[in-house]
Amino acid sequence: MFEFSVIGGKAAREIIGRNRPRIVEQVRETYLTHEAGASVNPDSYFLRFPEKPDARIIALPAFLGGGQEVAGIKWISSFPANIEQGIPRASAALLLNDYATGYPYAVLEASQISAARTAASAVLAAEVLSGGRRAERVVVVGAGIIARNILEFFRAREWEFGSVQVHDQLPQYGEALAEYTAVELGWEAEFAAELAPVLKGADLVVFATTAGEPYVTAPDSFAPGQLVLNISLRDIAPELVLGSYNVLDDVEHCMKANTSPHLAEQLTGNRDFVTGTLAQVINGDAVVGDDKPVIFSPFGLGVLDLAVGRFVHQEAQQSGQAVEIADFFGETKRW
Missing domain, CATH: 3.40.50.720 (NAD(P)-binding Rossmann-like Domain)
Known part of the structure; x- marks a missing residue:
């Protein structure tokens, strides 16, 4: 219950790179789960800055059921001016929560997660619509x-x-x-x-x-x-x-x-x-x-981030690429 792990962007990209076809299928099943009503996907929340009108940080909370049973939130920034410095526009983190207890159990560098779910949904749509x-x-x-x-x-x-x-x-x-x-x-x-x-x-x-x-x-x-x-x-x-x-x-x-x-x-x-x-x-x-x-x-649904993030977390644990954080929780007993 009290395990907590961190998965960095390099590990996430390696896992995604060897599992892209499976991730497309994960996205397909997530769309169907969402269509069936077995998810909660609130509106995204935008943090904007008066002196940087083109920049924003977006919070995407969500819950995915249908056998996945995971909640979480993606916190993703979009700073287009980064491109002028030769660095990526977007950066992100994804927090996964256990549905039974509400405890967070992993944080993932999520620009890779976000890019993967976006790409997978695009390719899935191309296959379905063509x-x-x-x-x-x-x-x-x-x-x-x-x-x-x-x-x-x-x-x-x-x-x-x-x-x-x-x-x-x-x-x-x-x-x-x-x-x-x-x-x-x-x-x-x-x-x-x-x-x-x-x-x-x-x-x-x-x-x-x-x-x-x-x-x-x-x-x-x-x-x-x-x-x-x-x-x-x-x-x-x-x-x-x-x-x-x-x-x-x-x-x-x-x-x-x-x-x-x-x-x-x-x-x-x-x-x-x-x-x-x-x-x-x-x-x-x-x-x-x-x-x-x-x-x-596609507006981009938080449930897709959860599905891909949960998949990457499981693969990282199996491959030893997840970094476990001992004693992340300061108190594990009520009394």
Whole structure:
């Protein structure tokens, strides 16, 4: 009951790296558990700073049932200015609590956890919504850690890509991810300086940026049958959302904070444009077609962090990579 362990980012990444296909399945089961109502996923809480309007630290508390029986909270910061110093934008910690007693039993460096659950949900959505594991032309917008993780998960799930084009406002990062994709992942890849031309004709588009408001606004930006993974949530104009099939991870969570779906709701005053959740598509309760673009918009659920974090914790204990903290609790008896 009173054991407590710490799992660092290096260990977490090593565990994730050898278990990516299993993590995708963990995410799939978690979505279904959440859809079935066996979870508690409150709204995220945002800590903002008057003198740093683009920075924030977010608290994501959650409980996951369905045989997992774990509670916890992720505390994740997003400081975009970090990029100017050549360091990652996001950093995070995840605390896991025992459901029987409420006692915390582990803390994990969670930027790896967060990136993994985000990437796994993106790849799962691509498989479910496309019905396969092949895309002739792929465009990745944003060349940060999340984009790299998404491509790593695609590779781990044995996707076949004809070519990958990477666009980023900072060419050095776009070129770096393109080189990584070609050398480490084995797909033909190149940097694309202009976004609009490469969007046309792409089978699969992945948005993984830090954009705060839509910049993809041209009416013909997307084509019927094109699959768009709207991971960063704010790149796409609401008018484009309204002309597409829209699959979300959780409708209530997505309809806030001026995400593209939220802007579409504000524009129309309704949610009629929502096709359903990814779990509903998996269960056959929602269907997409090829007569319009298909956009997947995941707000990012705390229950996914719990599922992946619990998995990494178990693997770390089995492999000896968890660092046990003796006497973490100062009192273990009431009297």
